[in-house]
Amino acid sequence: MKSTIPDTGVPITPPAANGGDRQEASLHGEILLRLRDYVVEGNIPEGARVPERQLCEMLGISRTPLREALKVLAAEGLIELLPNRGARVRQLSQRDLEELFDVMAGLESLAGRLACEAITDAEITAIEQLHYEMYGHYLHRDMHGYFQTNQRIHESIVAAARNETLKTAYTNFAGRIRRVRYSANFARKRQRWAEAMREHEAILDALRRRAASELSDILFQHLRNKRTAAIEHLTEPQEDTPASP
Amino acid sequence: MKSTIPDTGVPITPPAANGGDRQEASLHGEILLRLRDYVVEGNIPEGARVPERQLCEMLGISRTPLREALKVLAAEGLIELLPNRGARVRQLSQRDLEELFDVMAGLESLAGRLACEAITDAEITAIEQLHYEMYGHYLHRDMHGYFQTNQRIHESIVAAARNETLKTAYTNFAGRIRRVRYSANFARKRQRWAEAMREHEAILDALRRRAASELSDILFQHLRNKRTAAIEHLTEPQEDTPASP
DNA sequence: GGAGATTATTTTGCATTCATTTTTTGTCCT
DNA sequence: AGGACAAAAAATGAATGCAAAATAATCTCC
Numbered sequence: 351m352k353s354t355i356p357d358t359g360v361p362i363t364p365p366a367a368n369g370g371d372r373q374e375a376s377l378h379g380e381i382l383l384r385l386r387d388y389v390v391e392g393n394i395p396e397g398a399r400v401p402e403r404q405l406c407e408m409l410g411i412s413r414t415p416l417r418e419a420l421k422v423l424a425a426e427g428l429i430e431l432l433p434n435r436g437a438r439v440r441q442l443s444q445r446d447l448e449e450l451f452d453v454m455a456g457l458e459s460l461a462g463r464l465a466c467e468a469i470t471d472a473e474i475t476a477i478e479q480l481h482y483e484m485y486g487h488y489l490h491r492d493m494h495g496y497f498q499t500n501q502r503i504h505e506s507i508v509a510a511a512r513n514e515t516l517k518t519a520y521t522n523f524a525g526r527i528r529r530v531r532y533s534a535n536f537a538r539k540r541q542r543w544a545e546a547m548r549e550h551e552a553i554l555d556a557l558r559r560r561a562a563s564e565l566s567d568i569l570f571q572h573l574r575n576k577r578t579a580a581i582e583h584l585t586e587p588q589e590d591t592p593a594s595p
Numbered sequence: 596m597k598s599t600i601p602d603t604g605v606p607i608t609p610p611a612a613n614g615g616d617r618q619e620a621s622l623h624g625e626i627l628l629r630l631r632d633y634v635v636e637g638n639i640p641e642g643a644r645v646p647e648r649q650l651c652e653m654l655g656i657s658r659t660p661l662r663e664a665l666k667v668l669a670a671e672g673l674i675e676l677l678p679n680r681g682a683r684v685r686q687l688s689q690r691d692l693e694e695l696f697d698v699m700a701g702l703e704s705l706a707g708r709l710a711c712e713a714i715t716d717a718e719i720t721a722i723e724q725l726h727y728e729m730y731g732h733y734l735h736r737d738m739h740g741y742f743q744t745n746q747r748i749h750e751s752i753v754a755a756a757r758n759e760t761l762k763t764a765y766t767n768f769a770g771r772i773r774r775v776r777y778s779a780n781f782a783r784k785r786q787r788w789a790e791a792m793r794e795h796e797a798i799l800d801a802l803r804r805r806a807a808s809e810l811s812d813i814l815f816q817h818l819r820n821k822r823t824a825a826i827e828h829l830t831e832p833q834e835d836t837p838a839s840p
Numbered sequence: 841g842g843a844g845a846t847t848a849t850t851t852t853g854c855a856t857t858c859a860t861t862t863t864t865t866g867t868c869c870t
Numbered sequence: 871a872g873g874a875c876a877a878a879a880a881a882t883g884a885a886t887g888c889a890a891a892a893t894a895a896t897c898t899c900c
Contacts, residue, residue, distance in 0.1 A: 425667045446760070449760040453761050459705065460702075460815075463701070463815065514694060515672075516701070563812045567811075
């Protein structure tokens with residue numbers, strides 16, 4: 351076995367599509383986008399080496415632009431560069447995750463605060479729409495749909511903050527925990543799920559009233575609870591499954 | 596005039612010292628640290644080109660590690676890379692500054708919240724110490740001393756949050772606005788200064804009581820006010836100087 | 841047969857080189 | 871003289887080359 355990256359059969363460069371509509375002038379930029387996705391999507395196992403040579407062949411480029419992209423990814427915290435030992439996909443410790451969740455909580459909390467200053471009635475209506483949609487998913491026990499809509503709500507709040515810098519940072523941090531974010535949910539934890547729904551009600555309520563500090567608090571607490579659920583899920587994945595009799 | 600970087604007489608590489616005690620194994624890492632400082636310190640005027648060739652000579656290296664460092668700095672938001680037209684020191688619009696200040700406010704607000712959970716009595720005592728020191732500077736109208744101590748207080752709060760991820764992000768954003776942060780102060784604005792002192796009293800009070808949400812609010816507002824002062828200062832630098840009669 | 845040392849291979853880091861693109865300089869024409 | 875065009879110079883972006891380090895493979899000796 352010479353390859354450390356499992357061949358998923360999905361090449362980084364899809365022969366047909368170019369990975370979306372976005373276009374990047376420079377090669378290193380293009381590589382950066384693709385490689386970031388590739389890592390965020392979890393195509394390389396945690397802690398595994400990121401072999402330059404192999405990636406160069408996969409991408410059909412030389413090492414120079416690849417290495418530039420790797421440096422940036424390292425700066426973003428997705429991978430880590432060990433001196434003379436190449437790049438590894440960053441392995442997040444439990445503490446790292448806690449920290450990341452808290453920062454996300456802080457950013458969303460901020461987003462909520464700022465959103466109260468600038469959000470339009472139309473935007474609130476749109477979020478209400480998403481909220482009811484999400485409630486539907488909740489009633490139907492549609493985890494996937496729920497999560498999708500839930501994420502759109504949070505993104506809408508961030509968008510309503512009218513702060514590109516914040517949005518960028520938010521997206522950045524979200525990318526780092528994306529892998530666990532999806533796995534670390536309250537899959538079979540009905541109680542937490544119901545709680546989250548109530549929290550979302552409160553979020554919507556505070557948003558309607560443009561109660562900045564209040565919304566800030568609620569959002570922080572909401573994310574904090576998410577964090578707790580996620581960490582618990584990671585440490586004991588078979589939460590609600592009773593032990594063998 | 597062939598050089599776009601004004602020769603300040605201070606080389607990036609001081610012949611004697613190596614710029615501090617820190618040591619970096621890789622060259623690109625070393626370059627990154629030095630170049631980041633070099634840009635943050637304001638050695639290159641805003642919007643000016645960052646000539647690779649010249650910097651390579653200054654640093655005595657080839658373009659490869661330099662370009663890697665430039666990509667990272669671009670990712671950090673300190674410079675921007677124009678396709679085929681090289682790197683420029685990022686010029687911050689007023690909107691950019693507003694956004695940055697708000698994000699900083701959010702991060703400090705978060706730091707305060709988290710600090711309430713983890714801060715020790717000793718740490719609070721230390722901050723109190725700094726507070727009184729700062730008050731002394733205030734009474735003596737010692738702007739420089741005030742700012743220095745003020746910054747140490749804010750850093751102490753961030754440190755008390757026990758979140759390295761947050762701290763890194765905070766440092767990062769602080770670097771971006773460092774240039775204006777120092778110039779954009781309430782130089783001759785006694786009123787704002789007094790207000791800031793009162794806010795700091797409130798911060799300390801909330802911290803003593805470990806009132807998380809409250810502290811979060813106060814810190815956000817405090818930074819918000821700073822932002823307003825800074826923007827005002829930039830748009831009309833001769834604030835308190837009465838217009839010609 | 842296996843643990844440790846030694847050599848070979850691979851990989852990394854940086855310098856150098858090459859092809860384009862941009863910018864500057866020079867010239868010509870109105 | 872001034873502007874437009876063209877050629878030269880310089881700078882950028884990416885590929886290649888080379889030395890050092892790390893990893894893998896082989897060999898030696900017990």
